[in-house]
Amino acid sequence: MSNLHNPPTLNSISPLGFWDDAIGILSRELSPQQFKTWIQPLTLLSQEDCEYSLTIGAPNRFKLDWIKKTFADRFQELAAQHFGRPINVNFALAPEGAPATQNTGSTPIPEAAMAMLQPSTSPEPDTTTSLEEGAFEIGDHSKLNPNLTFETFVTGKANQLARATSIQVAHNPGTSYNPMFLYGGVGLGKTHLIHAIGNHLLKEKPNARIRYIHAEQYVSDVVRAYQQKAFDRFKRYYHSLDLLLIDDIQFFSGKSRTQEEFFYAFEALLSNKSQVIITSDTYPKEMAGIDDRLISRFDSGLTVAIEPPELEMRVAILMKKAISEGIPMSEDVAFFVAKHLRSNVRELEGALRKILAFVRFHGREVTIDVARTALKDLLSIQNRQISVENIQKSVADFYSIKVADMYSKKRPANITRPRQIAMFMAKELTQKSLPEIGELFGGRDHTTVLHAVRKIADERAHDSQLNHEIHVIEQTLKA
Structure with missing residues (x-):
C-alpha cells in the first residue's frame, strides 16, 4: 500500500x-x-x-x-x-473496436438473427463471442461456483422456506418440485441457492450433467447457434441435461425466438424427469414480455419467494462474512450496520467491504464510529430513500384506498389491514420509533403500532399472498 x-x-x-x-x-x-x-x-x-x-x-x-x-x-x-x-x-x-479485458475474438451477428431475438426497444446482449466447437457438448463445464453451498448460506425467517425446498430438490431432483421457481429482489440469495443445489447434486453424482447459466448468456447461446446453424447441437446439449439452473429469466422478456427454444428445452427436460430451476426478480404471472405458455409452465411447479433479510439475519450475515475476511466484527457494530441497511445481502456485502477497506487503509479497529464514517455517503442515501409518508402512499395506492385513510379513525377491514401493513413496513424500513410511527398515523398510541407490527409479522410468516404483496410494495418503494 x-x-x-x-x-x-x-x-x-x-x-x-x-x-x-x-x-x-x-x-x-x-x-x-x-x-x-x-x-x-x-x-x-x-x-x-x-x-x-x-x-x-x-x-x-x-x-x-x-x-x-x-x-x-x-x-x-x-x-x-x-x-x-x-x-x-x-x-x-466504449468506442467501437476498444479491446476488452480479454480478446475473445468476434464474429458479426446477422441482423435477422438479432431481430428475431430482440424487441426493437430493448438493449442487445453481447453476442460477439464466437461459438466454440464443443460449446454444447455434454462434457461442457457446469459453471457452478463451488463456494456457494448450503453450508455457506446464512438462514433466517426470510429465506428458510426457500432453503428448505432447495434442499428437498437437491436430494430428490426431478421428483419433488419440478420446475422450481425462486423469485425476489436483487441480492437476496437466489443465485446462491441454485448454485448450492447444483453443487450438492454434483457431489452426490459426479457424472451428472449440470448447467448453471444466466438468462442473458442463454440468449447469446441461441444467437450463436442461429448464426452458425448449430441448433441441432444446441438442442442436443440443453435437452440432455440432468439439471438446468437458469438465473434471471426476466431477461427473456420480448425475445420470442429465445423463449421458443427454451420452451422446447423445458418440455424435453421435464419429460425426461430432469430438474429445472429458475430465478427471477418478479412473480411469474407479473412478468412482462414472457409468453403465456411459459408462464403457465413456470407456475405448474413450486414458486417460492425470498424476502429481504430480517434484522437478526442481517447481523448474522455481517458477522460471518467479516470473520471470513479475517477482521471480526462485534455484535454492536453489526447491529448498527444492519439497522441502517435493510434491502439485501449484496448491499450488506458492499457496506462490509467499505468498512474493511477503511480500517485496513487507516489502521483502525472496527467500531461504530468507524463504520459510520466509512458508510457516510451510503447512510445518507439510505436515510433519504424511504419515509413513512412514502410508505403510506405506496400502500394506499396498492390497496386502492385514500392516503387520508391512513390517519383516519375509520376501522373497516379494507382500511384497517392496509393501515396495519403500512405500520409494519414503517417499522421495518425506517428508523422511526413506535411512538413516532403512531404519531404519523393520526396520533395513535405506540401499543396500537406494536400490535399491528406483531400481527402482520406473524401473518407474513404463514401467508404467501401477504408475503408477495409486501414484497411488491417494497420493490415499488426502492425503485
Whole structure:
C-alpha cells in the first residue's frame, strides 16, 4: 500500500497495473459465468483531463447500466486501494473496436438473427463471442461456483422456506418440485441457492450433467447457434441435461425466438424427469414480455419467494462474512450496520467491504464510529430513500384506498389491514420509533403500532399472498 502522506497520482502508478489487479480480484470474487458475462467485456479507457480519474468502458448500453448499478462501488474501492487515495471511477460506452479485458475474438451477428431475438426497444446482449466447437457438448463445464453451498448460506425467517425446498430438490431432483421457481429482489440469495443445489447434486453424482447459466448468456447461446446453424447441437446439449439452473429469466422478456427454444428445452427436460430451476426478480404471472405458455409452465411447479433479510439475519450475515475476511466484527457494530441497511445481502456485502477497506487503509479497529464514517455517503442515501409518508402512499395506492385513510379513525377491514401493513413496513424500513410511527398515523398510541407490527409479522410468516404483496410494495418503494 502506498504512503498515506504522499499518495501516488495516476502518473506515478500505471492505470494498467490497477486494471490488471482489479480484473484478477474480480475473477476470484465472481463465478466464472458472472465474470465472463459482466467483467470480461469491459475496457479501461484513458483519461487526460483529471489526475485522479479513471473511466471504464462497457460495450453496450445494457451492460453499462448494469455495471454502474452493480459494480460501481467495488471498482471505486479497488481503485482507492490500488492508488492509495480516493479515485473517481467513471463509466461510459466504449468506442467501437476498444479491446476488452480479454480478446475473445468476434464474429458479426446477422441482423435477422438479432431481430428475431430482440424487441426493437430493448438493449442487445453481447453476442460477439464466437461459438466454440464443443460449446454444447455434454462434457461442457457446469459453471457452478463451488463456494456457494448450503453450508455457506446464512438462514433466517426470510429465506428458510426457500432453503428448505432447495434442499428437498437437491436430494430428490426431478421428483419433488419440478420446475422450481425462486423469485425476489436483487441480492437476496437466489443465485446462491441454485448454485448450492447444483453443487450438492454434483457431489452426490459426479457424472451428472449440470448447467448453471444466466438468462442473458442463454440468449447469446441461441444467437450463436442461429448464426452458425448449430441448433441441432444446441438442442442436443440443453435437452440432455440432468439439471438446468437458469438465473434471471426476466431477461427473456420480448425475445420470442429465445423463449421458443427454451420452451422446447423445458418440455424435453421435464419429460425426461430432469430438474429445472429458475430465478427471477418478479412473480411469474407479473412478468412482462414472457409468453403465456411459459408462464403457465413456470407456475405448474413450486414458486417460492425470498424476502429481504430480517434484522437478526442481517447481523448474522455481517458477522460471518467479516470473520471470513479475517477482521471480526462485534455484535454492536453489526447491529448498527444492519439497522441502517435493510434491502439485501449484496448491499450488506458492499457496506462490509467499505468498512474493511477503511480500517485496513487507516489502521483502525472496527467500531461504530468507524463504520459510520466509512458508510457516510451510503447512510445518507439510505436515510433519504424511504419515509413513512412514502410508505403510506405506496400502500394506499396498492390497496386502492385514500392516503387520508391512513390517519383516519375509520376501522373497516379494507382500511384497517392496509393501515396495519403500512405500520409494519414503517417499522421495518425506517428508523422511526413506535411512538413516532403512531404519531404519523393520526396520533395513535405506540401499543396500537406494536400490535399491528406483531400481527402482520406473524401473518407474513404463514401467508404467501401477504408475503408477495409486501414484497411488491417494497420493490415499488426502492425503485
